[in-house]
Amino acid sequence: MGTFHQNKGELHGITVVVKTSGNEIFVGRCDEVRPDGVVLLDADVHREGEGDRSPEDYLRQAAQFGVWKKFDRLVVPTDRVVSVERLGEVEA
Amino acid sequence: MPYSEMLVAPMRAELTSAGVQELRTAEEVDAFMAKPSSSDLLIVNSVCGCAAGAARPAVQLALGQDLKPERTATVFAGQDLDATAQARSHMQQIPPSSPSMALFRDGELVFFIPRHRIEGRAAAEIAGDLQAAFQEHCTAATV
Secondary structure, eight states, X not given: OOBOXXXXXXXXXXXXXEEESSXXXXXXXXXXXXXXXXXXXXXXXXXXXXXXXXXXXXXXHXXXXXXXXXEEEEEEEGGGEEEEEEGGGSOO | OXXXXXXXXXXXXXXXXXXXXXXXXXXXXXXXXXSOOSEEEEEEEOSBHHIIIIIHHHHHHHHTSSOOOSEEEEEETTTSHHHHHHHHHTTTTSOOOSSEEEEEETTEEEEEEOGGGTTXXXXXXXXXXXXXXXXXXXXXXXX
């Protein structure tokens, strides 16, 4: 028994990695994929060149333990989205 | 905002009926964590679909085997807020995740399954991960 929201698409409720055409990678729980963008909840962002972790190291750690959220909700605009994949399918 | 207890009670029962001790307050969490056994499994329960379809059935499957942790306990995220916060304080290096499962050996966190390793997977697969962790970290079988 649980709660379901099946009208929001197959990625609803799934933690995803959104790679962009810029230097940012977003990780968050997908609320829905809309024509204007990917809506993420409890999301984190990694910007290449910030901090001491490479994008690969960031994703590896995210895949192992998850991410600390920086945003309750954000929309990654469609024209910046390069790929959306499940964090659970990223090798830890 | 917590859901109605009437809605949540069956979700609690899915774990407690499998022998999992429910920790409803911060004090109960502290009491549980203060005296670690050789192996303790702590499950963060949740109202979400992946808890219903995968996490709780996986725990039931894994605990149905001979080899399992000496003690198992659960807190309910979004429902028992203080208890959940206190449980997470014992996993400070890990981002909050619900549902999730944490295995402690002699009080030290040795294995963790976050929500994103539960989403979209079959209960049997997750139970297999738990059993593998039990094989590695639970030195003595309890029946």
